[in-house]
Amino acid sequence: MSIVPPHDPTDPTAPRLTDLEPKAEAPAFLTPEAGDERPLQARHIEGRSPWLLAWQRLRRDRVAMVSLVVIGLIILLAIFAPVTTAITGHPPNEQYRETGLSPDGLPLPPSSEFWLGTDDLGRDIFVRIAYGARVSLLVGVAATLMTVLIGVVVGLAAGFLGGAVDTLLARLIDLVLSIPFLLVAIALVSITGPSLTVTVLVIGFFSWAAVARIVRGQVLSLREREFVEAARSLGASDRRIMFVDIMPNILAPVIVYASLLIPVVIVVEATLSYLGLGLAPPTADWGGMISDAQNYYTTAWWFMVFPGMALLMTTLAFNLFGDGVRDAFDPRSDRIFE
Helix, strand or coil: CCCCCCCCCCCCCCCCCCHCCCCHHHHHHCCCCCCCCHHHHHHHHHCCCCHHHHHHHHHHCHHHHHHHHHHHHHHHHHHHHHHHHHHHCCCCCCCCCCCEEEECCEECCCCCCCCCCCCCCCCEHHHHHHHHHHHHHHHHHHHHHHHHHHHHHHHHHHHHHCCHHHHHHHHHHHHHHHHCHHHHHHHHHHHHHHHHHHHHHHHHHHHHHHHHHHHHHHHHHCCCCCCHHHHHHHHCCCCCCCCHHHHHHHHHHHHHHHHHHHHHHHHHHHHEEECCCCCCCCCCHHHHHHHHCCCCCCHHHCCCCCHHHHHHHHHHHHHHHHHHHHHHCCCCCCCCCC
C-alpha cells in the first residue's frame, strides 16, 4: 500500500497532485513533427487532391516504379539513337558484308565491334534496335493520342447531349467495336501502302470506340450532378460544361486506359511490320527485324532474340506501369503497396 504525502499548498517545493497523476501522451496525428514550427491548425488541416493521392500510391508500387525506369531507359535509347551510331561507327542501314558476315554469309554473333551481333545483311543489330525504338514509341504515342482525342470528344457528346445524338453515336461505337480491327488494318495498309502515317491513322481510327464507351459512361453519371446544374444556372454553354466542368472529372480513367493502350499499339505495329505491312525497308523496325530473322533462328539466335527482347521488355514495362496507374487511381484497390 503506497502512502501519498499530504499536499501543502503553502510549500512551493511540495509535489502537486497533478504531478502525481499519470500523463496521457498525445495521439500520433497530433504530435508535431521534428522541425515543423507551423501552427497546429495549419499543420494538420491539409487536403490532398486525388491526383496527389494517386501519385503517392503509385510511388509506393515498386513494380510500377521499376517499369517506369525501364520505360525511361527505352525513351532515352530512342532519343539518343544517333549517339549509338557515333559510338559504334555503324549507321543503322549500313551493310558490312565483309566484316559483318561470316565466310559462309551468315550473321556474326555479338562481339566487341558488333555488340549485339549482325543481321543477314551485316548491319549492326544494336544500332537498329535503338532506331527501331523510335518507330515503336512514335507509333504507340501518336496513335494513342489520336485514339484518346477522338474517343473523348465522341464520348462527351454522346453522354452529355443524350437523345438522338446519344443513340446515333452509341450505335456507331458498337459498329466500330464489332469490326475485326487487325484484318481491316491489314487490308487498308495493303491498299494504301506501308508508311508511318498510314499505320498511325489506321490504328488510331479503329481504336477510339473503347475510349468513347468509357467516357460516355462516366459522363452519364456526372451530367446530373450539382456542379453541372450550377453551371447551367449561371448560363454556361454546353461546350463549356463538357470541356471545362465535366472533362477534368473523367481524366483519371482516360489516363489509365491510355497507359494500357500504348503497349497494345506497339504490338499491333510490330505485327503489321512482321507481316510485311509496316514501314518500308530499310527502315529499322522491331517487327521487321523479327520477320527477317525467322529463317536464321537456328543458326543466328541473336538475330531474333535481341529485337524480340526489346519488344517484350517495352510492352511488359508499359503493361505493368499501366496496372500500377490503374490501382493508384482506384481507392478501392486491395493491392498492397510496400
